[in-house]
Amino acid sequence: MAAAIMAYPDLRHPFQKKSLNSASSATVLYAGKVFELKQALTDNALWVTPEDLTLINGFELKPEGACFESLCIPLKDDSGLLKQEDGRQWFNLTSFATLLEQPCVIDLENKVWSFGEVPAKRQGMISDAMAPDFELVDRQGKVIRMSDYKGKKALIITWSSW
Amino acid sequence: MPVWQRIYEELQAELGDSNFVIISAAQDTGGEAVVGPIFDAANTTYIQIVDVDHTISTVFNFLNVPSAAWVDESGKIVRIDEGTYAKIHPFGGNDVYAPALIDWVRNGENSEFVQSTATVTKNIRVQSADELKAEAAFRLGNFFRAYGYADKAEEYWTQARTLSPDSVNYIRQNLTLSEEGSAGETFRGLMTSYIEGGKHYYRPLDLAEK
Numbered sequence: 434m435a436a437a438i439m440a441y442p443d444l445r446h447p448f449q450k451k452s453l454n455s456a457s458s459a460t461v462l463y464a465g466k467v468f469e470l471k472q473a474l475t476d477n478a479l480w481v482t483p484e485d486l487t488l489i490n491g492f493e494l495k496p497e498g499a500c501f502e503s504l505c506i507p508l509k510d511d512s513g514l515l516k517q518e519d520g521r522q523w524f525n526l527t528s529f530a531t532l533l534e535q536p537c538v539i540d541l542e543n544k545v546w547s548f549g550e551v552p553a554k555r556q557g558m559i560s561d562a563m564a565p566d567f568e569l570v571d572r573q574g575k576v577i578r579m580s581d582y583k584g585k586k587a588l589i590i591t592w593s594s595w
Numbered sequence: 596m597p598v599w600q601r602i603y604e605e606l607q608a609e610l611g612d613s614n615f616v617i618i619s620a621a622q623d624t625g626g627e628a629v630v631g632p633i634f635d636a637a638n639t640t641y642i643q644i645v646d647v648d649h650t651i652s653t654v655f656n657f658l659n660v661p662s663a664a665w666v667d668e669s670g671k672i673v674r675i676d677e678g679t680y681a682k683i684h685p686f687g688g689n690d691v692y693a694p695a696l697i698d699w700v701r702n703g704e705n706s707e708f709v710q711s712t713a714t715v716t717k718n719i720r721v722q723s724a725d726e727l728k729a730e731a732a733f734r735l736g737n738f739f740r741a742y743g744y745a746d747k748a749e750e751y752w753t754q755a756r757t758l759s760p761d762s763v764n765y766i767r768q769n770l771t772l773s774e775e776g777s778a779g780e781t782f783r784g785l786m787t788s789y790i791e792g793g794k795h796y797y798r799p800l801d802l803a804e805k
Contacts, residue, residue, distance in 0.1 A: 453742055464650075465650045538728065538735050550730065558654075567650055567651065569646060570644070573643075583669070586699070587618055587665070589655065590619050590679060591652055593623045594633060595776075
């Protein structure tokens with residue numbers, strides 16, 4: 434076994450401690466992106482502004498509910514997902530995640546909320562073999578989305594140094 | 596990687612450059628410092644992504660590297676989740692996958708190697724709630740790793756491994772933090788337990804050796 438080639442310890446690239454952004458109220462991780470929220474309410478739940486909701490996961494508040502593409506989740510008055518405080522509207526992102534069966538891992542000490550994928554967004558792949566969309570930046574700095582390659586054949590391949 | 600590059604160049608020359616793309620994503624928290632030189636050494640001209648959060652593995656439900664999917668012009672997956680070394684490798688590999696890929700790029704839906712939607716959906720791994728949660732834990736560990744919080748990175752990567760024990764990606768990435776590295780004693784023990792437990796380290800290719 435070619436251990437010397439396969440085993441790249443991260444120890445070769447020592448940790449350099451940087452301070453976490455203390456200017457933000459909360460940090461949200463979702464779909465490979467980091468969102469430093471300037472405004473958020475954090476009690477047992479994470480409350481965000483409707484604008485940040487859309488920025489984070491694409492859901493928009495509409496009269497019929499919280500909507501992403503053709504998916505709309507009705508928001509009843511007693512749903513506990515909306516509240517008024519400090520003269521503005523807040524949306525309960527963690528309760529919404531629970532409703533969507535979206536996983537979340539929280540580091541309260543540093544106020545970081547890490548969300549997994551919304552299972553409903555993966556349904557197209559699981560039932561119809563439609564390639565899931567993603568958004569990543571390549572080594573040349575170009576944004577790469579699966580949906581940009583419609584009309585071409587694509588080989589998606591993973592590898593690693595480890 | 597040199598094999599993919601050669602295939603890519605040959606198909607570009609044969610079919611023109613608008614027909615086929617390779618999106619190669621290094622699943623590696625080590626980042627550009629670690630994987631950049633490897634991409635460069637192979638003179639890669641296809642799409643190269645340093646995917647520190649393992650996003651591609653996440654969205655395609657891959658648990659190990661190398662893994663691959665073929666996506667046709669309409670955005671449909673026509674093969675998925677096979678251990679795809681382009682040639683014989685110490686950990687696996689074969690001489691049939693690369694020629695099958697070339698056949699598909701040339702012949703499209705008429706290629707004998709295209710799988711039906713029913714077969715592909717059967718081959719897509721179904722993830723449990725815990726495995727989905729592991730992705731969020733792994734991502735959180737990466738966030739702390741990038742800020743230099745080694746103890747927090749270790750905590751959440753360990754959580755990811757525990758929630759998704761079949762993910763070779765999480766286990767071996769986590770092991771890069773250890774002195775022994777990702778191909779040491781712990782990894783060899785893991786391989787042995789896979790074999791003894793009758794599990795596939797890679798899902799076998801559904802391709803006959805010719």
